[in-house]
Amino acid sequence: xxxxxxxxxxxxxxxxxxxxxxxxxxxxxxxxxxxxxxxxxxxxxxxxxxxxxxxxxxxxxxxxxxxxxxxxxxxxxxxxxxxxxxxxxxxxxxxxxxxxxxxxxxxxxxxxxxxxxxxxxxxxxxxxxxxxxxxxxxxxxxxxxxxxxxxxxxxxxxxxxxxxxxxxxxxxxxxxxxxxxxxxxxxxxxxxxxxxxxxxxxxxxxxxxxxxxxxxxxxxxxxxxxxxxxxxxxxxxxxxxxxxxxxxxxxxxx
Numbered sequence: 001x002x003x004x005x006x007x008x009x010x011x012x013x014x015x016x017x018x019x020x021x022x023x024x025x026x027x028x029x030x031x032x033x034x035x036x037x038x039x040x041x042x043x044x045x046x047x048x049x050x051x052x053x054x055x056x057x058x059x060x061x062x063x064x065x066x067x068x069x070x071x072x073x074x075x076x077x078x079x080x081x082x083x084x085x086x087x088x089x090x091x092x093x094x095x096x097x098x099x100x101x102x103x104x105x106x107x108x109x110x111x112x113x114x115x116x117x118x119x120x121x122x123x124x125x126x127x128x129x130x131x132x133x134x135x136x137x138x139x140x141x142x143x144x145x146x147x148x149x150x151x152x153x154x155x156x157x158x159x160x161x162x163x164x165x166x167x168x169x170x171x172x173x174x175x176x177x178x179x180x181x182x183x184x185x186x187x188x189x190x191x192x193x194x195x196x197x198x199x200x201x202x203x204x205x206x207x208x209x210x211x212x213x214x215x216x217x218x219x220x221x222x223x224x225x226x227x228x229x230x231x232x233x234x235x236x237x238x239x240x241x242x243x244x245x246x247x248x249x250x251x252x253x254x
Contacts, residue, residue, distance in 0.1 A: 041081035041110050044074055054078050057185070058086075062220055062253040064170070064184040066158065066203045075187035079154035080107050083131045087152035088180055090131040091145075093169075095160040097135040103156060104133060136161065142168045151175040151182045158186035159196030166202075205233060206254035215253075222249035 043055040054074045057067045058081065067075055080103070083090035094100045100121070107123065108116060115124045123131040136142050142165045149172045155161060166186075173182045191197050200207045205215035213233070215221050222234050227243045239246045 040084045041077070043078070043081065056218055058082060060218065060220075060253055061251070063173075063182070063250040064186070064252045066186045066188075066199070066206070066252070066254045068188060068190065068254065076103055076106055076156060077110075079103075079156060079185055079187055080110055080131075082183075082185060083152055083154060084111060084125070086181065087131075087183075088127075088129045088177055089150045089175065090152040090154070091134050091150045092131070092154035092156060093134050093136060093161070094156050095135060096137045099157075100133045100135065107131070136165050136169070139165065141165075145169050145172065148172060149174045149176075151177070151180050153184045155184070155186045156188070158188040159191040159199050160188075162195075163198040163202065202231070203252060203254050204231075217254055220251045220253050222251050224249040 043058050044052045046052050046055065053067075054077070057065055057078055067078055079092050083092060084107075092100075092103060094103065104121065111123070115126065116122075117124065121133045125131065134145065136145070139162060146168075151173070153170055153173055155166065158166070170184050173184055175182055186199070188199070191199055204211045205213065205219075205221045206217065213235075222237050224232055224234075224240055224242065224247055226232060232240075234240075234249060237249050237251065239248050241247070
């Protein structure tokens, strides 16, 4: 009996090594697989050694980004791609609901329509991830988004919104998921009338020619509002005291 057991040990060892090798190969294959969310969408590639603005916009560390420019610059794709690949709880806005149709159609093109609920206008992306589409047609419509935190807010054609709508809604830019980044992206063309000029003021270091300390595209600046609602800028995130409370400034870029 002992002799039989001894004779079987080499075969058992070979079998164990084979199983371990197969398991290692499978694990290597799993970890080598690309993230499914990343496969949904990728930013436009760099060309001739020149960084693509869409990629730079996606990679910026700013809490709030204004991605402007003329039609065809990939603004809608940036909003959708960011929501699909980098966030868990996202919402993309247009000022009026009918203008969301083109964005929704593009989202289905990108993600093949799998997981989209037409009646609720919400993408269920699995694992607790979702992307919804919303509008704030009237000034008071902003209250519909009170107490509904999202880690990503996207505003398409930001100059169509009011300053107070923007400020109120992004106040809920937060998450309870450890390690999940929170951010806001505003996409749009330059303002065409006085109603949209607030965007120039909110992103003055990049857009206001008379600003005393201008910033370069992609450069981060930090801001805060004082007790009277006045906007202040600084070059780092050093906390400031407002109304007896220490406040950490948020970062913006263009």
